[in-house]
Each structure stands twice: as C-alpha cells, then as structure tokens.
Amino acid sequence: MLDEFYSIAQSINNNYIENEKAHGKPCIGYTCSYFPEEILHSFGIIPYRIKGLNVHSLQVADAAFGPFICSHPKCLLQHFADGDYSFLDGIIVTPGCDSMRRIDECIRKTAVNLDLPIVPPFFFHYAVPHKITEYSIKWLVDELSRCIEHIEKHFGLSFSMEKLKSSISFYNKLRKLWEELNALRLHEPPLLSGADATAVFVAGLSMPRDSYHEKLSQFIKHYSGQEYNNRKRLMLIGSANDDVDFIKIVEGDYAVVVADTLCYGPRLEVDYANEQDEPLRALAVRYLNHSHCPRMYGGYRQRLAKVVDAIQKANVEGVVLQNIRFCDLHGAENGLLERDLEKMGIPCLRLEREYGPLADYERLRMRIDAFIERLDARRVVCDRH
Amino acid sequence: MRQALKEYNFDWMLWRTYMAGSRLKKGTQGEFELALQYIPYFRQPVEQVYKAKAGELFLKMTAQYLENIVNAHAQGKKTCMTTFCFSPAILYALDIVPVMLELLTVMMTFLYKRGTGEFLDFCNEAGFTETSCSSQRGSMGAYLADISAQIDMVVTDSSGVCDTNSNAFSFFAAYKDKPFFQLNMPPWLVEQRVTEYHVQDYKALVSFFEEHSGKKLDYDKLKSILQELHKQDELITELEYYLTYKPLPLPVTTCLFIYAGRFMFAGMPIYTQLLETLVAEGRENLKLIQNGQVINKEKARGFFCYIDHYTHSLRLWKMLEELNIGYSGNILSHFFAESNPVSKLESNKGVGYTIKTDTLEDMLVSIAAINSRMPMIKSIRGPYDLPYMWLQDTLALAHMYKADFIVYNGTPGCRNTWGMVKLLAQDTEKAGFPTHIMYADAFDDRVQSWDATRDRFEEFLRVRRLI
Numbered sequence: 001m002l003d004e005f006y007s008i009a010q011s012i013n014n015n016y017i018e019n020e021k022a023h024g025k026p027c028i029g030y031t032c033s034y035f036p037e038e039i040l041h042s043f044g045i046i047p048y049r050i051k052g053l054n055v056h057s058l059q060v061a062d063a064a065f066g067p068f069i070c071s072h073p074k075c076l077l078q079h080f081a082d083g084d085y086s087f088l089d090g091i092i093v094t095p096g097c098d099s100m101r102r103i104d105e106c107i108r109k110t111a112v113n114l115d116l117p118i119v120p121p122f123f124f125h126y127a128v129p130h131k132i133t134e135y136s137i138k139w140l141v142d143e144l145s146r147c148i149e150h151i152e153k154h155f156g157l158s159f160s161m162e163k164l165k166s167s168i169s170f171y172n173k174l175r176k177l178w179e180e181l182n183a184l185r186l187h188e189p190p191l192l193s194g195a196d197a198t199a200v201f202v203a204g205l206s207m208p209r210d211s212y213h214e215k216l217s218q219f220i221k222h223y224s225g226q227e228y229n230n231r232k233r234l235m236l237i238g239s240a241n242d243d244v245d246f247i248k249i250v251e252g253d254y255a256v257v258v259a260d261t262l263c264y265g266p267r268l269e270v271d272y273a274n275e276q277d278e279p280l281r282a283l284a285v286r287y288l289n290h291s292h293c294p295r296m297y298g299g300y301r302q303r304l305a306k307v308v309d310a311i312q313k314a315n316v317e318g319v320v321l322q323n324i325r326f327c328d329l330h331g332a333e334n335g336l337l338e339r340d341l342e343k344m345g346i347p348c349l350r351l352e353r354e355y356g357p358l359a360d361y362e363r364l365r366m367r368i369d370a371f372i373e374r375l376d377a378r379r380v381v382c383d384r385h
Numbered sequence: 386m387r388q389a390l391k392e393y394n395f396d397w398m399l400w401r402t403y404m405a406g407s408r409l410k411k412g413t414q415g416e417f418e419l420a421l422q423y424i425p426y427f428r429q430p431v432e433q434v435y436k437a438k439a440g441e442l443f444l445k446m447t448a449q450y451l452e453n454i455v456n457a458h459a460q461g462k463k464t465c466m467t468t469f470c471f472s473p474a475i476l477y478a479l480d481i482v483p484v485m486l487e488l489l490t491v492m493m494t495f496l497y498k499r500g501t502g503e504f505l506d507f508c509n510e511a512g513f514t515e516t517s518c519s520s521q522r523g524s525m526g527a528y529l530a531d532i533s534a535q536i537d538m539v540v541t542d543s544s545g546v547c548d549t550n551s552n553a554f555s556f557f558a559a560y561k562d563k564p565f566f567q568l569n570m571p572p573w574l575v576e577q578r579v580t581e582y583h584v585q586d587y588k589a590l591v592s593f594f595e596e597h598s599g600k601k602l603d604y605d606k607l608k609s610i611l612q613e614l615h616k617q618d619e620l621i622t623e624l625e626y627y628l629t630y631k632p633l634p635l636p637v638t639t640c641l642f643i644y645a646g647r648f649m650f651a652g653m654p655i656y657t658q659l660l661e662t663l664v665a666e667g668r669e670n671l672k673l674i675q676n677g678q679v680i681n682k683e684k685a686r687g688f689f690c691y692i693d694h695y696t697h698s699l700r701l702w703k704m705l706e707e708l709n710i711g712y713s714g715n716i717l718s719h720f721f722a723e724s725n726p727v728s729k730l731e732s733n734k735g736v737g738y739t740i741k742t743d744t745l746e747d748m749l750v751s752i753a754a755i756n757s758r759m760p761m762i763k764s765i766r767g768p769y770d771l772p773y774m775w776l777q778d779t780l781a782l783a784h785m786y787k788a789d790f791i792v793y794n795g796t797p798g799c800r801n802t803w804g805m806v807k808l809l810a811q812d813t814e815k816a817g818f819p820t821h822i823m824y825a826d827a828f829d830d831r832v833q834s835w836d837a838t839r840d841r842f843e844e845f846l847r848v849r850r851l852i
Binding site for chain 1: 511512513514516517541544545547548549551552553554555556558559560565566567569571572573578582585586589767768769770797798799800801802803804805806807808811824
C-alpha cells in the first residue's frame, strides 16, 4: 500500500481522480494550506493540492515570471502550460506569499499570450489575512461565504450547512489518523521514515479524500513498521515541499526525518476544527490559527515554541532549516530559528536550495553528510562528559 | 562590518552630513563653490539637489527628520520603525518619531560611494535573507547592529502587498524583541467590506500606539495635522497639472521631492513649505514657457512605473537631464486625494480619498483611507490587471503625463512585482508604450553597476528611436 501512496504522491494525476471525475465529480485545485478543503468536500468536489514535481523545463514559466522568483510556483505554472492540470475544473489562488499569488495572472496571461486553453473554468482568488483577530476571522468567514456562492453559481450545486458539518467532522477524523501515523515517527527507533510519511501525506492531498481515508486507515492498521536504527533523528523545517525525493536526500543512509513543519505535511501538531462552533467560523478560526507559516507576520515566538515542543517530543538531534531560493519568508525565519535553537544547544543546518529537478543533489548531500558528522562529533563529546 | 563604520551612529552621521549640506548655501555663491571643493565625495549629490529652488529646503527637511530620530529619546519621545508606504501623520499626532527604513537607506546611498553595502551584508550576518529587498536591508543593518538610535516599536502596513517589506519588519521585531503591529491589505480596494476592514485594522493600530507610547491620541492635534495634509494635497494637485506640461516647467527632481517629503513629513508645516516652493517655481516657469522662453529641452518623456534608481549622487536624475528626458512621476508620487487629477481619471473613479475632520470617527476613516491608498499599497495589492491596480494606473499616468516610454526599475528583492512585471511590460507595449525593464537594484550598485544600467537604458532609448 505504501507503494501506491508513493505512486500517487509522485505523479500529478491518478486513477482515483479519473474514476471519480468519470462519475461526474468535479476537481478543484488550490495553492495554499490556508484554504479549507472541507468546503469543497461538502459539495462533493475533489480537493487537489497543486504540486510542482517532475517538471522537465521552465520554458513557459521563465517567460511569464521574472528571474527573481521562487522555483515552486514556476514549476506549477509550467505544469499548467504543459496541460498536466487539464483535469482540474477549477483553481483557487491564495496570496499565501508574493511568488505564489502571482500564479493568478501568470496562468491567465500565459493562456492569452500563448493561446493555450489552460485556465480552469472555475477561477477564484481567495484572500487570507496575515493575522488572527476578531475582524480578520470575520473577513475569512466572508471569504468562505463568497467562495461558496461562486461554487454554487458555477457548478450549479447547492450548499448545505449540514454537509459542511459532516465534512468538518470527517476531516477531524482524518487528522486523528495523521496523528496516529505521525506517532510512528516519534518512536525510538522510528518506525516510519520521513520520506514514507511525506509520501502518505502528499498522496492525501492528491486523491479523493474518502478513498484516502479508507486507504490510510487500512495502512495504519496493517503497518508493522520498519525500525530505523542507528540513524540521526532530524527535524526538517522551511519552504514548501511536495517532493519525496528531497526528503530521501536529507535522510540518506544515516538519518531519518522524525518531525517536520513542511507545507504539504501535517506540520507540527494536528489542530482540529471545533465541531461545536458555527461551521464557517470554526473553519476560519482553525485555518487562521494554523499559523505555522511565516506569512503570519509577528507570530515567530509562537512558532518557535511549537518547534521546540516538537523537538522535545520527537527527541530530535539536529534541525535542517531549508528554504527555496527567493523564499524570503522561510529564509528569514530560518535565520531566527538558527540563532535561537543553537543557543538552546540544538544543532542546526541552514540550506538554500532550488525546488524541483534535483540539480544540486550532490551539494545538498555533501552538506547534510557534514552536518551528520557534526552531530556524531557532538555525541562523542557529550559521551565523554 | 568595518570598524570605521561603527565609530559613529548611522543616523547621527547622516544627520550631521545633511545638516551641513543644508547650510552650504547660507553664504555667497563663491563660498558655496569653494566649499564644494572640500567635499569631493558629496559635491555631486549636493549640486544636483541645489539645482532646484526647493533643494535647500529639501536638505533642511531631511536633516530635521534625522535630528528627530537622533534626539527622540532625549526629548522623551518614542520611536517607531516603519515603512515608506505608511503615512506618518498618525505618528506625529501621537508624538511618536517615525524611523522609515527605506528613506534612511536612500539618504545614505545618495551620499556615500560605498552605499549601504556593509549594512546590507550585516543583515545577512544576523540571519536575514540576502534575497530580501535592499530598501529595508540598507538601513536595517545599522539598527540590527545597534549603531543607531534605539527603536521602541515596529509597524508595517504592507502585509498583503509586499512580503519582503512585511517580512523585514517582522524579522527586526523578532530579532530585537520589539512590539510589532501589521496593517493588512486585502487584494481589492473599492468595496465596502474592504473599507470596513481597513478602519477596524486602523483602530487596532491606534490602540497599539497608545499602549506602547503611553500616550492617548490627541484628537485636536490629529485634526490639525489632517487639515495640513489637506492643504498639502491641494498643492500636490496643482503640481500635478504642471507635471503634465511639455516641456516640464519644473526641475527633474520635483517628483522625488514630492514623495520623499510626503513620506517624511505628511501633515507637517515643513512639507507644506516645500510644496509651496515647488508650486511657486512651477507657476513662474510655466509663465516663462508660455511667453516663449526655453526652460528645459525635452527630447522624450519617460514614466517610471515603479520606483527610481537611488544609488550615489542622484545619478538617475543627472542622466535624465543630460539626455534631455522629461520625467514627471512614478508610482511613489501619487497619493490619490479626491482632488488630484489622478483620482479623477476614469480608471480611478471612486478611488480618491477625502479628508473629513468633523468627528473622531470621520478622522479615523479618513486616515485609514489615506493609508490604504499610499504608493504601492494601492496599486500592487491585487492581480495587476484588475481595476484600480498597477496596469490601469501605469497606463493612465503614462497617458496623463504624455509619456513616450515606460521604465520599470525596482530591486531583485521585489518578489511581488517581479512575479508579474514581464506580463505588465507586454501589456504596456501592446498599449503603444515602449517599455524598458531595468535589472538593476535601485539601492545597491553591486548588483549591477550604474554604468551598465545607464548603458542599457541608453541602448533602449536608441533602439526604440526615442532619442
């Protein structure tokens, strides 16, 4: 079953989506973890977290985006231009960060300039505030209502508050399963590698959620676990990553990623939506409070506290702080984390990388190996004392 | 960072330099020329600024701004690190001293041949990213290194508009453990719920200021500042009319004075004085032009759709003069008061703000509207081709100023505009404006030397047969 998760995580489209679409279910892609999938699920729409992996050229993306832009949204755009996302019936663009928000214009204008039919029929710009206050929660509730109205109008579907409640409940159950899955990584020794966990999480963002829930339950039930002995326990922090191969590079033969804060993963801790609250408000509160991303300015101390808590729970020996070049948000936050974690005696490695094709595989491998040697040396010194 | 750079506080050093510069013309012309011989590194920027009648006042105003920062704590005032696109009027009403990073960066790059290179690099040493915008990093390095006045609080209003801007202030606040507040900007502008959001956010900001300054907002003072701001808006409106004339009846640096002054002293009498001087010069020159006198030769006119190039000696403005290029405005010089011709353009219908001072609520609504229409905040908050956004503004202004071409100049740190500028340029070309994208860094010559920048600019003008 793990192989199937890998296969789904490492490809753009899959049979599950094709089958459900054949039965008339639309599929909507979205670009940011601050969009609540529950809304789409309640309509019976397949939510799809847009990925950028396996791009072989950036010909179109480089022509639309400027040169000083993160390579992740460039890869997304290239996939659209190559027709790989033709199965999407819609897209929801969020100003998650400045690079990603411009995918809005880049898709629309590329379609016009190159005369390509790449703009999904449903196109929605979803504005998420950068802070948590009563009025920003209200703003987000309004945005969710606006999104619902647009979906109803475009797809001719009816919104039901009862269905949304049950979708919220369904996603909370899914989060519970993720928590169980994550617990396997916290074991001493870990029973699940970071790459395997990423494959399972990313697959979950790429297939109909009901089928995924079933598969994940079965997987957890039958998973006997593989012990990763004598490996350094690492935590991985920073820019978005949907690429299992990148986690494999970090882990190599001597380490295992036991915790992470990555955008396509479950992040530090699984936070649940309040099922007792009014549903739209519950979603707005849950997603705004899901403030693991440095786009939520001024929240560094809270994020640091969560990182430290995760380090302790997972008994992390070293932290890899990575950012995609031009990802200023994670790049800057990594600088703060490096300073504060090192002060606490937690070794850190700061890496800048490109997203996508593993052009700098050897450089990354060498730096991570050197970091692991540093951890070894540290252990020897600690043992002596 | 070189030890020499740590000998004097960054802002103190700038203050003394600008103060000296502002006094150079106090004597005779002969004494001025003699003095220039003794300041070889500073003579070019000084000469360029003094070409305008308002030059002396501009230098005096800049020195005053720096003096306020340096002496804030001694005078019992709090300091607030903030950004150029945040209107400082509210800070003056609360007696808080604004410390605008981008302005301070430019104050240094104009004068020092090395620019702010070492402060830029110090930010990286402190852990900040080298890919972030150099406009903040240039001076933030000095504040991170503690060779400056102390900062009491940090405020930005670019969240939702510019990540690298918000991120810089957020980083500084976390690094130095200072109180932080951000105003959020939704991606749209003219909607009731957006206006409501701005007002609520602004009220929360006032509470933040009151909490961290220990002072209550003085509404009478705010009222008089807003009234002064209204007067300034009227003067800018008059200047806008002069700036549409060909040839330009004002010095090429006028637009710089308008926006830099507004960023420093919105609502303060010293800025009104500067604008009055510019208006008087415009009126006088216009009369001369109408009487057939040649004031400026103008071969072509450019519209800078983003920002200017600020490295040493105001070389951008010098080059424009040498090439006889008229230059009327950029994205920074527009504030969208209702009376301004820019707000009266069809594409900006309903955008202009009005200043009402009848009630407290009126004042807060007005100031929130002013702030949400500040340069950059207004135009690049949403998709660039939506109503009221960058493309519309660029085309409308280029037409209004009778521009022959459009130039984009920014910094490699500007994630927002680099995400769409190629598309914008395609649209402006389609609209008939030859468009040049500069790949330089407006605040850091190390990215692309000025010579290379100038060569490419001139090549563009020649190839497109503009000169």
